[in-house]
Each structure stands twice: as structure tokens, then as C-alpha cells.
Amino acid sequence: ETGVTQSPTHLIKTRGQQVTLRCSSQSGHNTVSWYQQALGQGPQFIFQYYREEENGRGNFPPRFSGLQFPNYSSELNVNALELDDSALYLCASSSGLAGVTETQYFGPGTRLLVL
Amino acid sequence: AQSVTQLGSHVSVSEGALVLLRCNYSSSVPPYLFWYVQYPNQGLQLLLKYTTGATLVKGINGFEAEFKKSETSFHLTKPSAHMSDAAEYFCAVETQGAQKLVFGQGTRLTINP
Numbered sequence: 001e002t003g004v005t006q007s008p009t010h011l012i013k014t015r016g017q018q019v020t021l022r023c024s025s026q027s028g029h030n031t032v033s034w035y036q037q038a039l040g041q042g043p044q045f046i047f048q049y050y051r052e053e054e055n056g057r058g059n060f061p062p063r064f065s066g067l068q069f070p071n072y073s074s075e076l077n078v079n080a081l082e083l084d085d086s087a088l089y090l091c092a093s094s095s096g097l098a099g100v101t102e103t104q105y106f107g108p109g110t111r112l113l114v115l
Numbered sequence: 116a117q118s119v120t121q122l123g124s125h126v127s128v129s130e131g132a133l134v135l136l137r138c139n140y141s142s143s144v145p146p147y148l149f150w151y152v153q154y155p156n157q158g159l160q161l162l163l164k165y166t167t168g169a170t171l172v173k174g175i176n177g178f179e180a181e182f183k184k185s186e187t188s189f190h191l192t193k194p195s196a197h198m199s200d201a202a203e204y205f206c207a208v209e210t211q212g213a214q215k216l217v218f219g220q221g222t223r224l225t226i227n228p
Contacts (some may be wrong), residue, residue: 042205042218056214090158104216106158
């Protein structure tokens with residue numbers, strides 16, 4: 001059984017560019033959540049996808065968008081990058097909706113640097 | 116709104132000493148509580164979780180935590196620290212149906228030889 005994987009591991013972009021981050025969920029999991037972890041901070045919830053539909057969103061602007069595919073892998077897209085978008089982006093997968101026993105399993109993250 | 120406060124951004128203990136990492140939460144409904152650990156340049160690994168039932172929860176690597184509703188706390192402990200415990204620890208809360216984890220700021224644990 002493979003765990004949650006993310007690509008790329010590191011990425012450098014400049015302000016105004018667009019970026020796509022990818023996540024493969026753990027086998028058997030149909031829910032993917034994305035979190036942003038700024039340096040020295042705890043992760044902050046961006047949004048969640050359940051069976052290809054957005055199912056909950058945190059306090060992030062619309063330039064943060066996502067997709068979930070039929071195989072439950074997911075993409076996070078960020079348009080018009082800003083310096084403050086520099087962070088570790090974490091993907092977490094779970095089976096069913098995140099709830100009582102649906103533990104979220106995290107990937108290693110993608111570290112994004114915006115110059 | 117839910118929130119999590121971790122007291123102490125940095126905790127340092129000697130190898131073999133007791134580890135105590137503090138977490139207080141605010142939630143208008145009974146929460147589900149989690150502790151995650153993050154090693155350098157890695158993602159988050161679940162240590163333990165409380166949902167319902169027994170308030171003392173045992174996790175991996177010898178860690179345990181106790182849910183105290185009256186104190187709105189979920190402190191993490193380990194009787195004897197090991198060098199491999201050095202990492203960042205995050206407490207998180209989730210309300211059933213909220214579909215998201217709310218994390219604290221984290222506590223960096225350093226183990227002195």
C-alpha cells in the first residue's frame with residue numbers, strides 16, 4: 001500500500017506566475033485536503049475535495065483552485081503568485097468524509113518559493 | 116470558531132526526562148483532537164487522536180494524551196524522552212462535519228544529551 005505522494009518536492013517561481021502542485025492519494029482514499037504551512041506556522045486548511053467535488057474551503061482567495069480526478073488524485077493551482085504564497089503545501093488523504101474516524105494522512109509536501 | 120493554542124513554541128528536555136507539550140482548544144461542540152509530529156523536511160505523521168470514549172489516549176512511539184473537557188486541554192506526554200523525539204509537534208482540532216483540521220502554531224521539541 002503506497003502512501004500519499006506529492007510532486008514536485010521543491011519549486012521556485014516568480015511573482016505573477018502560475019503554479020500547479022500534484023497529489024496522489026493513498027490507496028482506497030477518496031478525499032483529499034490541501035493545507036498551506038508558512039514557515040514557523042501550523043498548517044492552514046485551503047480546501048477539500050470529495051469524489052471530484054469541492055467540499056469545504058478555508059479563508060483563501062479564488063486564485064487558489066483545485067481539481068480532483070476520477071482516480072482521486074488532486075491538483076492545487078495558484079494563479080498570480082505573491083511573495084506570501086511561499087510555503088510548504090501539504091496534501092492529506094482520507095477515506096470518506098473527514099469525520100470521527102477518518103484520519104487524514106499527509107504527504108511530504110511541496111515547498112514553494114516565490115521570488 | 117475553533118482555535119488551538121500550544122503553550123511554548125520551543126520546549127527543551129534532557130534525554131530520559133518527561134516530555135510535556137501543552138495544548139488548549141476552544142470549540143463550541145465536543146471536538147475531535149489530534150497530535151501530529153513533523154520531522155525536518157517531512158510531512159505530518161499522526162501520533163494519536165481522541166474522538167470519543169476513554170479520555171486517555173495512547174499513541175505511537177510511547178506518547179499519550181489526556182482529554183480534559185473541564186480544562187479544554189489535550190496535553191501530550193511521554194515518560195522518557197529519546198533523541199529521536201526531536202521534531203515539531205502540532206495539536207489540531209476538528210469538529211465533526213467541519214471537514215477540516217485547525218492546527219496550533221506548533222511546538223519544537225529539542226532533546227539534550
